[in-house]
Amino acid sequence: MLEIEAGEKTTIRFTLNGKPVQAQAESRMQLADLLRHVLKKYGTHVGCEHGICGACTVLVDGRAVRSCLMFAAQVEGASVVTVEGLSNATGGLSELQAAFRRHHALQCGFCTPGILASATQFLQDNNAPSEHEVRDMLSGHICRCTGYTGIVEAILMTAQKRGGA
Amino acid sequence: MKSAPFKYMRPDTLEEALSVLVEHGEDVRVLAGGQSLGAMLNMRIVTPSILLDLNLLTELSWIEEVRGFLATAALVRQRDALDDATVREHIPLLAQALPHVGHYQTRNRGTLGGSVAHADPSAEIPLVLATLGGEVELRTARQIRRVKASQFFRSALVTAREPDELLTALYWPRRNPAQRSAFVEFAVREGDFAIVAVACTLDAGTLRIGFAGCGETPQIIERTGLVDLDAATIQTIAREASAGLACQSDLLGSSEYRRQLAAVLASKAMSALTRETVHA
Numbered sequence: 001m002l003e004i005e006a007g008e009k010t011t012i013r014f015t016l017n018g019k020p021v022q023a024q025a026e027s028r029m030q031l032a033d034l035l036r037h038v039l040k041k042y043g044t045h046v047g048c049e050h051g052i053c054g055a056c057t058v059l060v061d062g063r064a065v066r067s068c069l070m071f072a073a074q075v076e077g078a079s080v081v082t083v084e085g086l087s088n089a090t091g092g093l094s095e096l097q098a099a100f101r102r103h104h105a106l107q108c109g110f111c112t113p114g115i116l117a118s119a120t121q122f123l124q125d126n127n128a129p130s131e132h133e134v135r136d137m138l139s140g141h142i143c144r145c146t147g148y149t150g151i152v153e154a155i156l157m158t159a160q161k162r163g164g165a
Numbered sequence: 166m167k168s169a170p171f172k173y174m175r176p177d178t179l180e181e182a183l184s185v186l187v188e189h190g191e192d193v194r195v196l197a198g199g200q201s202l203g204a205m206l207n208m209r210i211v212t213p214s215i216l217l218d219l220n221l222l223t224e225l226s227w228i229e230e231v232r233g234f235l236a237t238a239a240l241v242r243q244r245d246a247l248d249d250a251t252v253r254e255h256i257p258l259l260a261q262a263l264p265h266v267g268h269y270q271t272r273n274r275g276t277l278g279g280s281v282a283h284a285d286p287s288a289e290i291p292l293v294l295a296t297l298g299g300e301v302e303l304r305t306a307r308q309i310r311r312v313k314a315s316q317f318f319r320s321a322l323v324t325a326r327e328p329d330e331l332l333t334a335l336y337w338p339r340r341n342p343a344q345r346s347a348f349v350e351f352a353v354r355e356g357d358f359a360i361v362a363v364a365c366t367l368d369a370g371t372l373r374i375g376f377a378g379c380g381e382t383p384q385i386i387e388r389t390g391l392v393d394l395d396a397a398t399i400q401t402i403a404r405e406a407s408a409g410l411a412c413q414s415d416l417l418g419s420s421e422y423r424r425q426l427a428a429v430l431a432s433k434a435m436s437a438l439t440r441e442t443v444h445a
Contacts, residue, residue, distance in 0.1 A: 001181045006170035006214070027173035027216070030207070049166045050204035051271060063244075063273040069203030070274075073173055074220060118270055139355035140268030 004073060014075045016041070017085025025072035032056045034072035035082060043083035043113050047142070054141035057114035058082050064118040083113035086120060095161065096120065099154040107145030115141050119155050129159055168206040175218040179225065183306040183331060185217055190328030193217050197240055197279030200271045225278070225333060228252065234299075234336040239278025243267070243290075246277055255339040258297060258346035258364055262289040265348070268356040282332045286321045286413075287358045287378040289350070294335060295383035296364040296375030302334040303327070311336065318382035344368040347437035349430050350378075353417070360417050361426045365434035367394065372402070374431055379423050380411035394439050403431040 004010045004027040013022045016039065023038045030049070035041045035058070047053035049068045056067040059081040088094050093101065096119055106112045115138070122129070122137045129137075134155050138148060171194075176182040186193060194213035196202055197220070205211045219225060225240035228249055235255040237246065246252050247263045266289050267275055280290040281301060294301075295314040302311050303326055317325045326332060340346070350362035361378040372388045386406045391398070407428035412420035 001177055001185075002173070002175040004173040006172050026170075028168040028170050028206075030167070033167075049207050051200060052204075054268075054270060057270055064270045065274045066200075066203070066270060068207065069199050069271075071173065071199075071216075071218075073175065074218065121273075122269065136264075136355060137269040140270040 002073070002076075010073065012072050012076050014077060015079040017081055023072075027071070027073060029072040030068050031058070031060075031070040031072050031075055031080075032067035034075075035067060035080075038072075041082050041084055045110050045113055047110070052142070053111070054114045054118070055111050057117045057141070059117050059121060062121060062124075064121045081117070081120075083116055086116055096123070096154070096158045099158045099161075100151070103150040103154040103157065105146060105150040105154040106143075111141055111143045115143070115151060119158075123155070123159055123162070127159060127162060129156070131156060166207040166209070169209050169212040171206075171213055171216045173216050173218065175221055177221055179222055179304075179331075179333070180306070182217060182219060182222060183304065183329075185215070186329045186331055187306045189215050193328075195219060195282070195331065197282070198242065198271075198275035199279075200267060200275040201279070201283045201285065219331075230255070230339070231336065233339055235339050236302075237277050237335050237337065239276060239282075239332050239334060241277050243272040243275045243277060243280070247272065256293075256297070256337045257340055258348060258366060259290070259293045259337065261346060261348040262293045262362075262364060265289050265350050265352075265356075265359070265362070271356075277335055278332050281317075281335060282324065282326065284318050284322050284324050284382070285358070286381050287360070287362065289348075289359070289362055289364075289377065291318060292362055292364050292375050292377035292383045293348070294337065295385055296366065296373055297338050298373075299338060300336040301325075301332060302336065303330040304333045305329050305331075309333075314383075315385070321381040341368050345438045347434040349433045349437070351426055351430060358417075361423055361430055363427065363430040363434045365431070365438060367391075367435075367438045372435070374402075374406055374434065376406075376410055376427050376431075379427055380413060384410055394435060396436075399432050399435040399439075402435065403428045406431055 009024045035044045045055040047055035051066045051069045058067045192214040196218045225238045227238045253260045300311045301317045346366045350359040359378045364375040370391045375385045412423040414420045
């Protein structure tokens with residue numbers, strides 16, 4: 001049984017964007033804070049810190065989860081992917097990211113990393129989603145700039161381009 | 166908002182988890198999916214001295230048919246239950262309710278057992294368990310007991326679980342092939358807490374309607390010997406059922422608003438049952 005005393009730090013080992021990493025974390029540290037404050041991956045944004053806004057969403061073992069509702073110690077041994085890990089092999093925009101750009105699916109970009117994480121898993125689950133299904137998935141993210149239209153289009157067009165829809 | 170400091174304990178076996186509860190019961194908060202507890206910790210609504218993380222316990226993530234029940238271990242994720250063919254076959258009401266539970270992202274992590282143990286008054290999973298007449302398995306280091314859902318939910322966020330007990334499984338009565346079911350709710354936005362949620366089953370003339378979001382716990386009404394569920398009967402049952410409900414007022418709506426909404430949603434749910442009959 002792993003035990004971390006209150007206030008004490010422990011070493012967490014996991015895979016971040018395909019590379020093994022280790023970092024020190026206190027028992028109460030959120031995964032979001034481990035990523036940002038310790039590992040300096042500032043692409044993951046923190047909005048509400050209670051699971052509502054969706055900005056901090058990252059992929060843990062392939063699933064989109066709120067990194068403010070997981071503690072750092074919980075990713076021991078897991079594979080975590082943040083927006084920094086979503087670009088293509090040469091470091092350019094992925095197909096999904098390029099679609100976001102093309103369809104004006106962001107303005108300030110605060111919500112975008114979380115939405116990209118969710119959309120990545122969502123398109124793997126469902127290669128031919130309906131607009132209703134995309135909007136239902138997006139209900140887990142708050143975007144105050146776009147009105148969602150461009151985001152919906154970008155996700156649907158990515159699915160279509162991949163040959164699903 | 167950051168959680169107050171706590172000692173983090175992550176057992177590798179169920180036995181270890183139960184021994185922590187025996188020793189520290191009152192001081193412990195049990196972490197399953199964390200989609201409610203994580204927020205409560207961050208907002209310091211709860212400040213436990215120990216956080217007991219169950220997430221490594223593979224012993225708590227199975228789904229099995231047990232006599233008249235489909236049993237789901239406590240740590241089955243909502244997402245996995247939604248994808249499970251046996252859940253859809255044997256507890257279709259749960260499959261109908263799960264898309265309303267939180268969001269796509271929170272269902273990836275949230276668990277069936279965690280939702281029942283948390284006992285939020287507006288939560289869908291406790292409502293389905295209570296409407297179907299299901300049971301909760303509670304385990305200590307020394308014994309296992311099963312409590313009917315009707316006795317498990319005591320008040321808002323209060324259950325019959327003792328401090329040294331762990332909720333280990335849920336027992337859902339398996340659907341009789343003739344049973345029909347429907348689930349409807351109203352929330353301000355998709356994925357928000359339901360203001361009122363209604364679950365409904367009809368089986369051999371017995372109608373059960375469960376209401377969440379009205380009072381502190383799920384409220385169930387039953388009518389037997391129903392021959393025909395025509396429009397007039399539906400209206401009468403919906404009116405009578407909602408009149409007898411305990412309804413609370415809060416920022417989202419007054420008790421009278423909730424009562425009215427409960428009647429409307431109950432009618433919708435019953436109508437969905439009859440539409441299903443037509444299609445069958």
